[in-house]
Amino acid sequence: MTETLAFGTVDTVLGRLLVAETETGVVSLHFRDTPAARERTAKATGLPVVDAPARLAPALxxxxxxxxxxxxxxxxxxxxxxxxxxxxQVLSTLYETVPYGKVVTYGDLGVRSGTGVHAQVIGQVMGSNPIPLVVPCHRVVASNGLGGYSGGSGVEVKRWLLTLEGALPATLDWDLTRGP
Incomplete structure (x- = not known):
């Protein structure tokens, strides 16, 4: 059987997310559904694109x-x-060991993953995570604050997600139905 790639979208307070899935599983998630995002993902996987809404239903x-x-x-x-x-190795360690509502520092994730890579490299791995949210790179923070975030519109999205999960206290104007 030839492997294929299917796309689906879901509307959220952060905008319309684009999810790409193969027969194996979710391969990418983009914070914006754009033709360029679809094209990059299709090119990166090298797989033909098909319409398979049932495949995407659980992830969406x-x-x-x-x-x-x-x-x-x-x-x-x-x-x-x-x-x-x-x-x-780094992303699967994050996925498997940092639960909802918890955070880990870049340095601690480097140690925990057994890669021995420096915190800056962990930051680069987080920035290149093709499956944000599902593989929760927003839960990785700097030792002296939030650190950066390349998803959505940046660090305010990270702050919003960590507030949703209870890792950060909600401010008086925070609202589940309204994004950052």
Whole structure:
């Protein structure tokens, strides 16, 4: 059987997210559904694009539940084909060991992953994470603050996600139904 790539979208308070999935699992998530994002993902995977809404239904439903505050752990299959071995080691350690509502520093994740890479390199791995939210790079923070975030519109998205999860206290104007 030839492997294929399917795209689906879900509307959230952060905008319309684009999810790409192979028969193996979720391979990418983009904070914006654009033709360029679709083209980059198709090119990176090298797979033909098909219409397969049933394949994407569980991942899209999980994202809706996450943004409603009802999902604490993504349990959708993941396709790691777009990452190197070191990236996979770091990202899978993050996925498996940093639960909803918790954070880890870049340096601690480097140690925990067994890669021995410096905190700056961990930051680069987080910035290149092809499956944000599902693989929760927003839960990785600097030792002296939030650190950066390349998803969505930047660090305010990270702050919003960590507030949703209870890792940061909500400000008086924070609202589940309104993004950053």
């Amino acid at each position: 439903s999980a994202l809706r539940d996450y943004f409603a505050g009802d999902l604490k752990r993504f349990e959708v299959p993941i396709d790691w084909r777009l990452v190197s071995e070191v990236q996979r």
